Amino acid sequence: MKCFQYYFKDKSRSRGQRSAPELKQRSTTKTDDSSCTTDGMINSSCSENSQRGISEMYEEKAHNLRVFSFSELRNATNGFSRLFKIGEGGFGNVYKGSIKPADGEGDPIVVAIKKLNGDGFQGHKQWVTEVQFLGVLEHPNLVKLLGYCAVDGERGIQRLLVYEFMRNKSLDDHLFNKAYPVLPWKTRLQIILGAAQGLAFLHEGLEVQVIYRDFKTSNVLLDEDLKPKLSDFGLAREGPMAGRTHVSTAVVGTYGYAAPDYIETGHLTARSDVWSFGVVLYEILTGRRSLERNRPKVEQKLLEWVKQFPADSKKFGLIMDPRLENQYSMSAARRIARLADSCLLKSAKDRPKMSQVAETLEQIIQDSSEGSPSKNSFEATGNDDLIDSSKKLDHVEASKSWKRRMAHLAKLSEHVDDASRRRFAIMQRAKVP
Known part of the structure; x- marks a missing residue:
């Protein structure tokens, strides 16, 4: 059975701008126990049944994406000025820009423009992956891709993506950057619930399963109302086809968030995302990153540190984010810690589905809001107050x-x-x- 790796081939110079990146066969490969593309992405050409893959779904929806010229995006960012830079990552830099509506009518639209570094084929593959996935995926908790730019000119390869602008940056900024106001307890719960619903949609809400593979606080963006949206789909992969238990890929992601079973075997499943979600749940509770080198050695790795303070123990409150100043429900915090523990189970098959995680979070939030004031005030009492x-x-x-x-x-x-x-x-x- 043959599988194909796809790449973008720009024909704008000879045939004008296209409505979407053109996908063309390049090479074939096969992994140890599952057929897939060389970049780890399962395509429908590898399927043993009639289930459509992302590439087929993309071909149907690609016309919804807007094709921008490089000069248009350069002007939108004042020549990619540092003053317009709002972020950076492995892919490249992100700039705030202003573009005209597609029909040319109305006020300019504020957008985020991600510009590929341009060095290396790996970045290009991630760009293609992101165009494919976000060209197909639509959900309130996923960032919206408005369009792209792909030019092969005398000045080299230019690859850019244009997204809706997320005014409040990321969950990472609000949790860990002391320059931001403290993120209130209820807001934290609503944000992590929205993120869970976004992941549940990827895993169970489509005709093909999507594994996000890079869930972390910096990839959870926040709009003007602090509603969360998952971003950066460059590492996303289609899940295993019928009859398969996993996808075999090269291990990629962010240290501290990748599931140990995935790191050890290269076997990728939706439960790999569940593990990452468990890590972020503890970050929400503690206000600490998964890894902090500037802390004492016994506290540097978050998951190892919190093991000393089980959810049902009297000393559990010692892990809670001190910036919350005891303004939280201790009973809800304990339940969230137990939920995180279930997401972090060693055996992937024993972890809950993301839909179950989202339902549990929703119930915790509901129970917390319905609790009597006297009960909540008692549960919110910290250890120092109890002493x-x-x-x-x-x-x-x-x-x-x-x-x-x-x-x-x-x-x-x-x-x-x-x-x-x-x-x-x-x-x-x-x-x-």
């Missing part, structure tokens, strides 16, 4: 005990005084002649 309360109770009990002892001594004193008076009266009477 202070304990000391106050001890003081009150000591005070009561002291009063009881003094009252008892007073009674004894009265009894002694009465006996002394009686003895004195007897003595006086004995002296009378």
